[in-house]
Amino acid sequence: MLHGRVRNSKRRVSLLRVVVMQRRLILSLCDLPPRTRPNQAWLERVWHNWPRSFVERFWTNDKGKRAKWIRKIAKAETAEKDSIRASFEAQLRFKELFDGGSSFSIPKWPNSSASEKAAKSLLNSFYNPLFYEANGFPERKAEVTFKRSDFIACFESERKICPYCDNAVQLTKLDHYLPKDSFPALSCHPDNLIPCCTDSNETKGTMLPLDPAERNQVEHWFHPRLRPTKDRFRIELIPAIGPSQEIRVSAIDASEQKAIDNFEKMFGLTKFWGAELAGEAGLLFSEIEDELKEYGEPKTEANLRTRIEKRQIRERLKTGKTALALVRAEFLGFVLSDKNLIAQQIP
Numbered sequence: 001m002l003h004g005r006v007r008n009s010k011r012r013v014s015l016l017r018v019v020v021m022q023r024r025l026i027l028s029l030c031d032l033p034p035r036t037r038p039n040q041a042w043l044e045r046v047w048h049n050w051p052r053s054f055v056e057r058f059w060t061n062d063k064g065k066r067a068k069w070i071r072k073i074a075k076a077e078t079a080e081k082d083s084i085r086a087s088f089e090a091q092l093r094f095k096e097l098f099d100g101g102s103s104f105s106i107p108k109w110p111n112s113s114a115s116e117k118a119a120k121s122l123l124n125s126f127y128n129p130l131f132y133e134a135n136g137f138p139e140r141k142a143e144v145t146f147k148r149s150d151f152i153a154c155f156e157s158e159r160k161i162c163p164y165c166d167n168a169v170q171l172t173k174l175d176h177y178l179p180k181d182s183f184p185a186l187s188c189h190p191d192n193l194i195p196c197c198t199d200s201n202e203t204k205g206t207m208l209p210l211d212p213a214e215r216n217q218v219e220h221w222f223h224p225r226l227r228p229t230k231d232r233f234r235i236e237l238i239p240a241i242g243p244s245q246e247i248r249v250s251a252i253d254a255s256e257q258k259a260i261d262n263f264e265k266m267f268g269l270t271k272f273w274g275a276e277l278a279g280e281a282g283l284l285f286s287e288i289e290d291e292l293k294e295y296g297e298p299k300t301e302a303n304l305r306t307r308i309e310k311r312q313i314r315e316r317l318k319t320g321k322t323a324l325a326l327v328r329a330e331f332l333g334f335v336l337s338d339k340n341l342i343a344q345q346i347p
């Protein structure tokens, strides 16, 4: 997101097959005639492309909870089934929100009836526990299963540097960008599962990255894959050099300031980056002064500027590969763009 579009996992297609599986189940349930009681044989027909062993595990190996949810949906009134079907189909169209100019909007999952709640639990169970280690989904070939760790392993650079905060990732979390509590149709959608660090995952929590009541729900929101933040903000230090360093992230295009503010709110970046950059300006000038002395160059504005520019190029090359390189490159850009900061260093 900060470093460009978060790329596809090479296992994207495997996960899309899970979405197909969810869709077939939900639509088949909503189409069931009244008084039909689904059982394992019914599910085997619905999922005839998937191995029987998986269907059996799905049906029996959850203390009957999934079977109970399935039967609750089957028994629901037509109006409730219509609501489940419509919500599911609309949520799957989430990408259209970012195409721009569209008045299309997606609903939060309805929670008013027992069948709607059951459908939410059923859909989310595909992610947890079904995607986790002891479980997994059947692959096209034989008995091999596809698990959450396989999906994560396919993100290469994103696994090392968090696309949300630019810090190093110790333990990769999978963030549901649109939270699964409100968007269970996207609980296993590969475009909604973003590898990130533990802190960003926790800070974001269940915050909704869209405005549910607005006509254009995503006008003021970015998306890690569909609308990344790369090159859309700059970092400013307030004051430029001081014992307490506050920072501000401001949009390069002023019309995007609200989206940048929302992004900042979602991940608490100014607090985190501010702490990382505290004292950085003072340190920068003292290091560069030492370098100039070492090379016998006079401390002129031009020499300071050249050295800072070189550092900025180095940091830019490390962006997305080294922790906080993007933040440092942005900070150096701020130093270079400030009218007085460099001039003040000259005695």
Ligand SMILES: [Zn+2]
Binding pocket: 162, 163, 164, 165, 166, 167, 196, 197, 198, 199, 200, 201
């Ligand atoms: Zn992070």
